[in-house]
Amino acid sequence: MSGKGVRPRLMAIHDGLLAHFGPRGWWPGESPFEVMVGAVLTQHTSWKNVERAISNLKALGLTSPEAIMKAGEPGLLGALKPSGYYNLKAKRLRALCAMALSHGKGGLRPKVLELPLEELRGALLAVKGVGPETADSIALYAAGHPSFVVDAYTRRLLLRHGLMEGDPPYEDIRAWFMEKLPNDAALFNEFHALIVAVGHHFCGPMAPQCGLCPLGSDPHLILS
Ligand code: SF4
Structure with missing residues (x-):
């Protein structure tokens, strides 16, 4: 999970997802x-x-x-x-x-x-x-704190895009995002919601739709 240019790549992933899905308006809740x-x-x-x-x-x-x-x-x-x-x-x-x-x-x-x-x-x-x-x-x-949320969609995306190997502990993945990205709660808010969106719509566990996915141009394993 190291290497030069990780922040620009993560930001390109974020921006590509945002361009496709638009702001997600998370988290739904009146209070x-x-x-x-x-x-x-x-x-x-x-x-x-x-x-x-x-x-x-x-x-x-x-x-x-x-x-x-x-x-x-x-x-x-x-x-x-x-x-x-x-x-x-x-x-x-x-x-x-x-x-x-x-x-x-x-x-x-x-x-x-x-x-x-x-x-x-x-x-x-x-x-x-x-x-x-x-x-x-x-x-x-x-609370609006800059605390990155990691879930199964996040793990799958990192693994398939060669940004993670094996099965690192939750805390390591969270710390990695928080080290690589600017300390910005609004960015973390949107990024996690966008990862959930791509996981839900394109990057399922069994049959990823890489040919249709907004991240299809980011280097990833050939899955479909
Ligand atoms: S390009 Fe493929 S592996 Fe990457 S997020 Fe999209 S569906 Fe998943």
């Missing part, structure tokens, strides 16, 4: 707290299912950490059902809310989001069920 909820609920399910669960929570007025804690676990199960693994997700969501409230008020923009990046990340990673991808999604999209 930072809704982004936090979405980041937990999206584990192991599609965004469509998350939207249904969030809409259920809103219908019940469960739009703040205080309301989620007051509802109790049983009070969340029906609303979370569309997101799958709803028993587990109710526990995780409440654990996240409890952590947030331990740092001050909750509401639509919990006080915990004002922590510096590494402190916030540490607090999030200490919550049971919150891994680095969820923590960085919250740090970037809810």
Whole structure:
């Protein structure tokens, strides 16, 4: 994952994707707290299912950490059902809310989001069920910190474009992006959303559509 000219190449990848897909407007959510909820609920399910669960929570007025804690676990199960693994997700969501409230008020923009990046990340990673991808999604999209999010789409793109070998740990890939790119939350926000878009539309696990892909001119393994 080394070599000269990595930043210009990454920026060319970003710009090519942006030219094709346009700004993605991430993360969908009416408040930072809704982004936090979405980041937990999206584990192991599609965004469509998350939207249904969030809409259920809103219908019940469960739009703040205080309301989620007051509802109790049983009070969340029906609303979370569309997101799958709803028993587990109710526990995780409440654990996240409890952590947030331990740092001050909750509401639509919990006080915990004002922590510096590494402190916030540490607090999030200490919550049971919150891994680095969820923590960085919250740090970037809810708190606005420059914290690069790595997911399966990111790994696949780096591997297929010869920018990564093997299966490096999450933290190494995140640190690599953050070292190679300007420290810019808006750039990280857009770049991750664009990687998800290319992964979703062209770079699937089985049959990548390189001939149609906006990254077809960047050197990559011959996959189709
Ligand atoms: S589909 Fe092909 S060209 Fe597009 S990102 Fe995947 S490997 Fe690269």
